[in-house]
Amino acid sequence: MDLAPSVVSKYFDSDGHKQPFLSKTAKAICARCVIQPACLEAALNRTYPERGVVGGLTANEIRAVKEWEAYDKGLRETPPKRSRVTLVQPTPSPASEFAAEIREKQALSFEEQVYGVFLDVRRGKYQNLNLAIADIALIHSQAMEARV
Numbered sequence: 001m002d003l004a005p006s007v008v009s010k011y012f013d014s015d016g017h018k019q020p021f022l023s024k025t026a027k028a029i030c031a032r033c034v035i036q037p038a039c040l041e042a043a044l045n046r047t048y049p050e051r052g053v054v055g056g057l058t059a060n061e062i063r064a065v066k067e068w069e070a071y072d073k074g075l076r077e078t079p080p081k082r083s084r085v086t087l088v089q090p091t092p093s094p095a096s097e098f099a100a101e102i103r104e105k106q107a108l109s110f111e112e113q114v115y116g117v118f119l120d121v122r123r124g125k126y127q128n129l130n131l132a133i134a135d136i137a138l139i140h141s142q143a144m145e146a147r148v
Contacts, residue, residue, distance in 0.1 A: 015051045016058040023058055030056035031088075034100055040087070044069075061085045110143040 011029065014022035030036050030053065040055025044066060049059045057065065060082070067080035108116070117135050126132045 011053070013052045016053075016060060023053055026053035027056055027058070034097075056088070057085065110139065113139045113143075 011022050011026040014026065016023040030039070033039070036056050040057065043049070043054035043057065043062055048063050048066070051059050053059075054062065064080060064082035064085045065087070067076065067082060068084050070076040071079055114136055117132050117139070120126060121129070121132050126135075
C-alpha cells in the first residue's frame with residue numbers, strides 16, 4: 001500500500017504509549033492492507049523496532065511475539081513478562097481484494113482470462129451479456145499491448 005510520507009511518519013512511527021490513537025489508527029490501516037502478512041513476517045524476522053507500528057503490531061507487541069517464540073523454542077528459560085500476543089489475520093478491504101483479483105488475472109493467459117469471464121457469465125455475475133463482451137474486449141486489448 002502506497003501511503004504519503006506524512007501519513008507514515010505521523011501514524012506508523014508513533015509512540016504507542018504516548019499516542020495510542022495514532023498507533024490504533026496505524027493498526028487499523030494495516031488490518032485492511034493486502035501485504036500485511038508479508039510486512040508482519042518481515043517485522044518478525046528483523047531486529048526490534050524502537051517504536052511505531054509494523055505489520056499491524058506495535059513495537060512492544062513485536063517484542064512480545066519474539067520473546068514468546070524464543071521461550072516456546074527453548075531458547076529462553078523463563079517465560080516473558082509481557083502477555084502473549086494473538087496474531088490476527090487481516091480483513092482486506094474491497095479495494096485491496098479487487099487489486100489482488102487484478103494481479104491474479106494478469107498472471108493468467110489470455111485464454112484463461114476469457115474462460116474466467118465465461119464462468120462468471122454462468123454464475124450470473126454479469127447483468128447482461130454486453131458487459132461480459134466488454135470485459136473480453138478489454139482482456140484482448142491488454143493481451144495485444146503485452147505482445148508489443
